[in-house]
Amino acid sequence: MHFHKYEKIWLVFGIVALTIFLGVVGVSAFSHDHTPAGGMHTIDPKKVNETAPFDKPGVTQLDDDTYQVAIVAMAFGYTTPEKLRVPAGKEIVFHVTSSDVVHSFTIDNTKVNMMAVPGQITMKSYTFTEPGKYLILCNEYCGTGHHMMFNEIEVY
Amino acid sequence: MAKYNEAPEADLKGTLICVFLVGLVIVVMWVAAYLMYTAR
Amino acid sequence: MIAAQDRKLALSNIGVAYTAFLLGTLCGLLQVFIRNDAIQLPAWLDYYQILTAHGVLLALIFTTFFIFGFFVTGMSKSLGNFGPKVRLVSWIGFWVTVIGTVLATAMIVSGEASVLYTFYAPLKASGWYYVGLALFVVGTWISSFALVSHYMVWRKTNKGQLSPLFAFMTITTIILWLIACLGVVATVLFQYIPWTFGWVDTIDVELSRSLFWYFGHPLVYFWLLPAYMAWYVIVPKLVGTTVFSDSLARLSFVLFILFSIPVGFHHQLTEPGISNFWKFLQVMLTFMVIIPSLMTAFSMFATFETAGRKNGGKGLFGWFTKLPWKDIRFTSIFVAMAFFIPGGAGGIINASFQLNEVVHNTLWVVGHFHITVGTPVAMTFMGLTFWLIPYLTGRKFTKAMQKLGFVQIVTWSVGMLMMSTAQHVLGLLGAPRRTAFSSYNNHASTLEWFDGIISSHVTMAIGGSILFLSAMLLIYIVVMTMFLSPKAVKEKDMVEFPMAESGKASTPKFLENWWIWIGIAFALIFIAYAIPLGDMIQHAPPGAEGLKTW
Structure with a gap:
């Protein structure tokens, strides 16, 4: 399986960008309490x-x-x-x-x-x-x- | 059998620029959405 | 040319697909005018009934039947004509799917199932609606097993060889579909049907939603992968080259089996019953499924550049002008791909955990799937239709039809650009999706949303009207090439199945060891779903009673 040199560059860029996106939302969510609506309580x-x-x-x-x-x-x-x-x-x-x-x-x-x-x-x-x-x-x-x-x- | 796979030295500079334009669209749209989120 | 019986099977599938397309796009036209407050429906017809029909007919029926028509043709072409058993089982699958479709559609038309295609409980449609959907899924399974057994026969007679790329990708898509359907089958069979027929009184809503979305996300990949097949296997032939990389094409497809399923929670980010940990875990897995699409983007541009350079394109972008722009089979798919760039980028935003709060259930989402399934997928299918039907009927794809094809593709693109841009902007402003006309008692915010040039009901309605015009042009082309265009007698008039060559010499054999991929897929599904679904069942609240609120 051969990856063209430019494809490697592109995929590294893509994966880094996606990791940054995840990092930003993850840190903002879990250390600054910016989580979306939710909750685990139930009710009849x-x-x-x-x-x-x-x-x-x-x-x-x-x-x-x-x-x-x-x-x-x-x-x-x-x-x-x-x-x-x-x-x-x-x-x-x-x-x-x-x-x-x-x-x-x-x-x-x-x-x-x-x-x-x-x-x-x-x-x-x-x-x-x-x-x-x-x-x-x-x-x-x-x-x-x-x-x-x-x-x-x-x-x- | 002919080797259909791309030879390593194939000139794909245009491709590289094009995919980076795609990447730019993704990053710009995402950052804009993130800023909208933080502004609310 | 493939066997006449196989052609008949494929044409029947495509025929049902375009019947659904005709009805579904008509519903779409009515919707944009209702939202524009331009028409009012008679009392016996409801906006949400039309919306349900639009979603089911286009997203489910049109796509699925077209996909099977395409698969049957391509599998017969690349692996050889079907044997009598495969053919028989395919026909059984076809008819079961048709019966399911007719049953579900009849329930929608009779007003017993205005629950939209997501049919969220405890909205309670007639039990026959769910039976119809179940038959639909079972029918596709039967058709899938026929294709898989055709493939297995080929594997047996060609031991140790990698299968042709088209067959490999067909099997990938089918494996994805079979695993995905387990969720919707579980909820329909064990939750909805016992509940709607009155065998149990209540339903666990959150569990049914989670099982639905276990199915709902890979469903979109079931639409997308056949479009990707066209991009990988058909497009290189149209531009005059071979598949850029056989091994990377196969690798990207197996990655879809792995990562398109354990991600359904990203449709449920703003709801209760799933902890943030599991939501975020599935967000991370969702980001993994972006990677094979990034690989695909590279392969496509590389295919274009290679072909353009071969045809004398010089410099950085000279190759771009050397592509066969006058060939509607290519141009249509190229535009479809272009739409997927903002479409895919929007999808990343939707899945970005708390960012989802900005867009969840707003018109943005409607805009999003019109520039994913509604254009990249649908317009790729249109691009295939232009040669697939004449190829199957042995008729000509005349000059007049080719010109009309251009008009059709241009109108679809323009209409979609207007409508989906309006929807994206309106959604960001806050306008909700899935609503009939409403100004919320002329609330200031509402008036503000629709005040723009782009963000107005008018832009949406003009876009929708152009789209409908385009849809009718396509129906005309379909009818002509299916029944009326002159038969191709001369060699040069014969329409070919443009299948590109794909060099398998350096493709590793393990890529076609399905048990590896199925095994990893189930492991990932187990990791992503076992604990949160287990908790949901264990800590289930008292169930909800069904309601018919329409």
């Missing part, structure tokens, strides 16, 4: 409304610098008791699940892009820098009203 999809924290959906202040937001996604909306309002510059931990089919909880122009899977709890920590009104939408097909499934979060 039929008992979502009785299970904490989804029995009291909405915003809860945990301590001076941390807020928790619990959201139940369902066809075709998000259960939130009042308007969602969170402060800028504080860590917001989103907890999302679904009480029916698969949805997403996606906040426009942020890194918050979470799948909501029945039986699982998805978590994502995010700190808003800019105050404003952000569009929340579902980007996983969930039925006839999928494109009507949205909400808004206000950052103050």
Whole structure:
């Protein structure tokens, strides 16, 4: 098996580039906590409304610098008791699940892009820098009203 | 039997430049996406 | 010329492929106009029903039938005519696949299966939809076994020899397909069918998603590898040279068996139930599968440069002008390859772990697969169609058809460039995929997304319309070359199967020792999946009940 000299140069370049990409995302993810949405907690999809924290959906202040937001996604909306309002510059931990089919909880122009899977709890920590009104939408097909499934979060 | 395989001395300078252009597209697009990620 | 019966088999496959293509592209046209708010569907027809049909008919049915038509022709050409048993089993496979297709399509048309081609539970379609999909897969397996046994007969009579490159690559693709389907067969047989027919009440959603994506990623390589086969085996002949390196071509193909399967989690990066460790491990394996594509890029340019220099191209890039640009069989595939450069680069971004959050389930992804499967793969298949059908029917590929072929390829390229660029940009801005027309109550962000010249519904609709025009031109060419073009009687009018010679003299024999590659593939699958799937099953939440939300 013979590799042309230039092919060797090209493959070394390619492999080095890919390794750098992996290194950058890996270090950023695991040592700076920039991991994508996820989580290993499960939940009974039929008992979502009785299970904490989804029995009291909405915003809860945990301590001076941390807020928790619990959201139940369902066809075709998000259960939130009042308007969602969170402060800028504080860590917001989103907890999302679904009480029916698969949805997403996606906040426009942020890194918050979470799948909501029945039986699982998805978590994502995010700190808003800019105050404003952000569009929340579902980007996983969930039925006839999928494109009507949205909400808004206000950052103050 | 004729040797169809590329002889080592074949002139492939144009190929090298072309694949590096492909590499450039990959790197530029990736870096742009990474910057978009960090900006959000 | 291959045996008449083999030609009939190949033509039947290609015929079904283009029937699906006709219906699927029509659905695509409707979609861009609905998203543009230009038309409203009658009450009995739903956007998501059309979207399901578009995905299933084009991504699954068109590709698979075309691939088998291509394989049958090439295997008969390179290994000799099929024996009666191989032929019979191939026909059984063909009909089982057709029955599965018809059943699944009927369920979509009747509105019982608007679950898209990913059919994520607990969206619950009619059980017959899943039975249709299962039959489809089983049918392809039967056809695959026929091709494998044809190959085994050849191996037995040609002991110790490496098989022709086309046959080697066909078998590679089939091995990949058989291993990949295990995931979707497991979830459909053991999860969906018992659940939709009411034998069990609930389904484990996260497990079904993971099994689906175990299949879903190698599925895209099942589309891509036949296109790569055309690039490696057909293109060198068209440009007037031989395969650049037989051994490297084979090496890149076996690397696809190893690394295209244990990577499905990169479609699930933003979901729960899989820990970051396993997600990242599969991200690393995904990056490994980029390497054989980098090798392919080099081989292609080297093929062009070698051929161009042979034809008198001087200097650094003189060879480029010496390529057969007037040959639509070549030009179509060249443009297809060019589309794969941004397509592949976009794929690297998608798989880059947390970077996925920027693009996941946005229109970017739609743009991405239209410049991967929708152009590099589909347009390569178009480039093959131009000679494959006349070769099989013994008809002429007339001057008029060649000209029309150019118009078809140019329109497809322009339409796709417009539509996919719009989709990529809109996706980066945040517009979601898989949605009917919606402005989210005229939310400021939404209005901003669609405000651009490129990032507008109009650009997408114009692109989509041009694509549909192109698709209809192709259907015309297909019908003409299949049924109406004059028969080729003179030698010079006969359309050939352009198969390049490939020097096997320095190709190591172990490349064709399939057990090595299958063994390593399963080892990698075990490493990547055993523990996370085991955990998922062991710590499964109570299951979800099915819903019909459409």
